[in-house]
Amino acid sequence: MTDTTLKVLLVEDNDDHAELIRRTLGEExxxxxxxxxxxxxxxxxYLHRRGAWIEPDQSPRPHLILLDLRLPRIDGHDVLKSIKQSADLRRIPVVILTTSSAERDVIRAYDAHANSYLVKPFGFExxxxxxxxxxxxxxxxxTVAPA
Known part of the structure; x- marks a missing residue:
C-alpha cells in the first residue's frame, strides 16, 4: 500500500454486504x-488508535468511512457522533450505508454531520x-482533505 492509496474504513456487521462492498470497490x-x-x-x-490499533502504521487514517447504523456494541449513530466531534477525524467524509430509510434515522445522521446517507438496495445488481x-x-x- 502506497501513500497515494485511498483508504476506506468499512464499518459493517453483515459479512455478505462487506464482501460485496470489498469486491465491488476493489474491481472499480x-x-x-x-x-x-x-x-x-x-x-x-481503529479511529482513535486504541487496543489492537494503537500503532499508526496499523491504523492509517481513512479517506472515507462507510458506516452502517445498526451495529453491535456501539451503534452507528454514536460512532458518527464521535467522529464528527473529534478535531482529528471530523474532516473524514462519512457515508451512512444502511438498510434503514426511516426519516428519523436520516435526520439524526445529517444532524450529526454525515456527508451522505445511502439506503442499501435489496437486489444484488x-x-x-x-x-x-x-x-x-x-x-x-x-477531493479528500489532507490528514
Missing part, C-alpha cells in the same frame, strides 16, 4: 485499500451498482 477502484471492522467499538478503536457509484464519486471525483 484498484487504488483503494479497504479496512473492515464489524462493530462500532472496533471502528472507534442494484447493490453492486450503488457501490460502483460510491467508488467513482468518493474515491475518484471527490
Amino acid at each position: 477502484q484498484r487504488a483503494a485499500h479497504i479496512i473492515h471492522v464489524s462493530d462500532g467499538e472496533s471502528a472507534l478503536d 442494484e447493490f453492486r451498482d450503488l457501490m460502483r457509484d460510491v467508488g467513482v464519486y468518493w474515491l475518484t471525483h471527490n
Whole structure:
C-alpha cells in the first residue's frame, strides 16, 4: 500500500454486504485499500488508535468511512457522533450505508454531520451498482482533505 492509496474504513456487521462492498470497490477502484471492522467499538478503536490499533502504521487514517447504523456494541449513530466531534477525524467524509430509510434515522445522521446517507438496495445488481457509484464519486471525483 502506497501513500497515494485511498483508504476506506468499512464499518459493517453483515459479512455478505462487506464482501460485496470489498469486491465491488476493489474491481472499480484498484487504488483503494479497504479496512473492515464489524462493530462500532472496533471502528472507534481503529479511529482513535486504541487496543489492537494503537500503532499508526496499523491504523492509517481513512479517506472515507462507510458506516452502517445498526451495529453491535456501539451503534452507528454514536460512532458518527464521535467522529464528527473529534478535531482529528471530523474532516473524514462519512457515508451512512444502511438498510434503514426511516426519516428519523436520516435526520439524526445529517444532524450529526454525515456527508451522505445511502439506503442499501435489496437486489444484488442494484447493490453492486450503488457501490460502483460510491467508488467513482468518493474515491475518484471527490477531493479528500489532507490528514
